[in-house]
Amino acid sequence: MYLHLEHRLAQRVLECLQRRYPGAVLPNVVIEQPPKVELGDFAIPIFPFAKPLRSAPLKIAEAIRGEIGEIEGIAEMQVAPPGYLNVRIDRGWMASALAADAKPPAEIPHGKILVEHSSINPNKAAHIGHLRNAILGDTFVRLLRYAERTVDVQNYIDNTGVQVADVVVGFTHIEKKSRAEIETLARQPRFDYYCWDLYARVSQWYEADKQNRQVRLQTLHAIEDASTETAAIADLISVAVLRRHLETMDRLDIEYDFLPRESEILHLHFWDAAFVKLKESGVLTFETDGKNKGCWVMRRAGTAKITEDTDGTEEDRITEEDQKVIVRSNGTVGYVGKDIAYHMWKFGLLGRDFGYRKFYHYPNGHDCWISTANGEKDHPHFGDVAEIYNVIDARQSEAQNTVIEALRGLGHAEAADHYTHFSYEMVALTPRCAAELGYNLSDEDKTRSYIEVSGRKGFGVKADDLLDQLIVSAKKEVDSRHPQLTDSERQEIATQIAIGALRFFMLKYTKQSVIAFDFKEALSFEGETGPYAQYAVVRATSIFRKAGVDPDTFCKDAAGRVSAADQSNYLNGESGNEFWELWLASSKTSYVIDKCIATTEPAHLAKHVFQLAQLFNTFYHRHPILSEPDDKRKRFLLATVAVVRRELIRCLAVMGIAVPPVM
RNA sequence: GGGCGCGUAGCUCAAACGGAUAGAGCAUCGGAUUUCUAAUCCGAGGGUUGCAGGUUCGAUUCCUGCCGCGCCUACCA
Known part of the structure; x- marks a missing residue:
């Protein structure tokens, strides 16, 4: 509602200015939020208009106020020095619309969006870094779906690289296991943990004797030929580990629609098709001398020299430093090349497609598909999208920018413009956390604020372990609070709390901030955490349960229970401000979600949820509701709780956080 | 060397597009009518936003230079 009103206001202000100053070149109308409710609900800085309109900001503000006329939902405007136009929402109007859950019509851009996230190498268990990726990606998907966009969720699987080869080496050369033995192991519940340890051992094995690395090379080549026994082992391992990853993510309510694999990009010769086009368009150039002699190279992204002089049109040579090798002198293609081909497929520009088969069936009935050389006849259509987001x-x-530049060079500027690298910083460990995990710290490490995890060393916190710990910790709390419930009920609640804590934790930091992981903070259920927000909802629910009223029907029928006059009466005036703050915050769901999408930053939503929960908790403490003697006032307070509760549940759902019935 | 990013309270972090008195959580200290469950609430202390300039009505935000930190920069994937 808030978002809708903001658009309407901006539009009207613009029209008003155009009417009054015809022909003037106007800057954008920026609408901000005043620092305090007393000042109003929207603030329009008028300073930017002063120069182009040759008039004082206060004068312009006064003119707008006088001439803009009635706007539905807006109560009044005030000119505030040194140059703001402060706008107050018609509180009664907003409250009615909000209680009724009115959905103003919105323009939804058409075209399918592809979000790719997780992309965990299928050679070991997922760790906390992967959790951040998957939670960010999944939340972004939920944000887009809330905004009624059509989204395909992909999880790219690199099943032919060195990482898988290393684990294959571990099984075949260190443990000397047969294919049958590996198959048996792969059926064990946490096969990915087994691989985690083995992978670390393989790294040590390489260190111990350089000759062992020869084995790695041989294995890597054997994997690429699908007919070999080694390839079969690699496939069985990567598929088993992949299943484990899907199970782990499913615990967090994270699902995928399609799993494209590198093996198919290879076997279906995506690269060959891309290579032809890249050569034709001149994106790739063949080096005839220098260190990259015999390679096909392209300009490294971000190094482009701007050749402004018109006479220097001769193909500007790329200096060796700025060259990115795409095809090696032995004719094989590197991963960036494969990535370019893959992204051409995403935008429907390659002229080839995967085969598809059903791979994973979620308990809720949803199917996840996987790429294959010869697929099933009937399958959904993936790829060919209008917009992509890669959570990497x-x-x-x-590398991401290089792919974008390749698309641009191929003449697909529009695709390049709709390619977003959803970039985020890594999850590292605090020195204390590393020490807790039994890692020997150097003196230098001890002074660092964080230490990078390393799958190769087996150094890190596994996703399932963290989740298990969170559940145990929450369960202890639930056990002591609700001994009357059955164990499975308590387990269910503890799980929801654990997921809430974990997802909130990963979302409250902005993307570019390195998370220095620490068990103490991650296991906290107090303060700015998921459980804090869940608890606010539980309290709201509990009020309605005791009152014997259903919150949702109460909300929908609020008009019949609280008269418009009462509504407006309680919300206005000085005493109304504290209630209005709650209603106003509740009206911002779409506004905040819109902002999260525009800035690809889900942290704004976590912040908003926390603020709303905080406002509610303060309100809860100050105003006893069930004991309120004034019936009209009681109904108004109940309506307030119902609306806040509904919006909190909604926002938490977008974050992938469910709310338990009790806590 | 080049590219990208970061530097805000004791600690961990906010502050979209430059805006009104830079906000939270944790930690510390002091409190909350035995009530709709205290996983809560209220209060206090704590800041030269790394340093120095510049741009303008206004800078944590933009520009330049320094200082410090991280990541990237293979014919690995």
Whole structure:
């Protein structure tokens, strides 16, 4: 509602100015939020208009106020020095619309969006870094779906790289296991944990004797030929670990629609198709001398020299430093090349497609598909989208930009413009946390604020372990608070709290901030945490339960229970401000979600949820509701609780957080 | 060397597009009518927003230079 009103206001202000100053070149109308409710609900800085309109800000503000006329939902405007136009919402009007859950018509851009996230190498268990990726990605998907966009969720699987090869080496050369033995192991509940340890051992094995690395190379090549026994083992391992990843993510309510695999990009020759186009368009150039002699290279992203002089049109040579090798001198293609081909497929520009088969069936009935060389006849249509978001950590930004530049060079500027690298910083460990995990710290490490995790060393916190710990910790709390419930009920509640804590934790930091992971903070259920917000909802629910009223029907029928006059009476005036703050915050769901999408920053939503829960808790403490003697006032307070509760549940759902019945 | 990012309270972090008195949580200290469950609430202390300039009505935000930190920068994937 708030968002809708803001758009309407901006539009009317613009029209008003155009009417009064015809022909003037106007800057954008920026609408902000005043620092305090007393000042109003929207603030329009008029300073930017002073120069182009050759008039004092206060004068312009006064003119707008006088001439803009009635706007539905707006109560009044005030000119505030040194140059703001402060706008007050018609509180009664907003409250009615909000209680009725009115959905103003909104323009929804058409075209499918592809969000790709997780992309965990299928050779070991998922760790906390992967959790951040998946939670950010999944939340972004939920944000887009809340905004009624159509979204496909993909999880790219690199099943042919060195990482899988390393684990294969571990099984075949260190443990000397047969395919049958590996198959048996792969059926064990936490096969990914087994691989986690083995992977670390393989790294040590390579360190111990350089000759062992030869084995890695041989294995890597064997994997690429699908007919070999090694390839079969690699496939069985990567598929088993992949299943484990899907199970882990499903615990957090994270699902995928499609799993494209590198093996198919290879076997279906995506690269060949892309290579032809890249050569034709001149994106790739062949080096005839220098260190990259015999390679096909392209300009590294971000190094482009701007050749402004018109006479220097001769193909500006890329200096060796700025060259990114795409095809090696032996004719094989590197991963950036494969990535370019893959992204051409995403935008429907490649002219080839995967085969598809059903791979994973979620308990809720949803199917997840996987790429294959020869697929099933009937399958959903993936790829060919209008917009893509790749959730990949910041370390990959150069590679991502190179892919974007390749698309641009191929003449697909529009695709390049709709390619977003959803970049985020890594999750590291605090020195204390590393020490707790039994890692020997150097003196230098001890002084650092964080230490990077390393899958290769087996150094990190596994996703399932963290979740298990959170559940145990929450369960202890629930056990002591609700001994009357059955154990399975308590387990269910503890799980919801654990997921709430984890997802909130990963979302409250802005993307570019490195999370220095610490058990104490991650396991906290107090303060700015998921359980804090869940608890606010539980309290709201509990009021209605005791009152014997259903909150949702009460809300929908609020007009019949609280008269418009009462509504407006309680919300206005000085005493109304504290109630109005709650209603106003509740009206901002779409506004905040819109902002999260525009800035690709889900942290804003976590912040908003916390603020709303905080406002509610203060309100809860100050105003006893069930014992309120004035019936009209009681109904108004109940309506307030109902609306806040509904919006909190809604926002938490977008964050992938469910609310338990009691806590 | 080049590219990207960061530096805000004791600690961990907010502050979209430059805006009104820079906000939270944690930690510390002091409190909350035995009530709709205290996983809560109220209060206190705590800041030269790394340093120095510049741009303008206004800078944590933009520009330049320094200082410090991180990541990227392979014919690995």
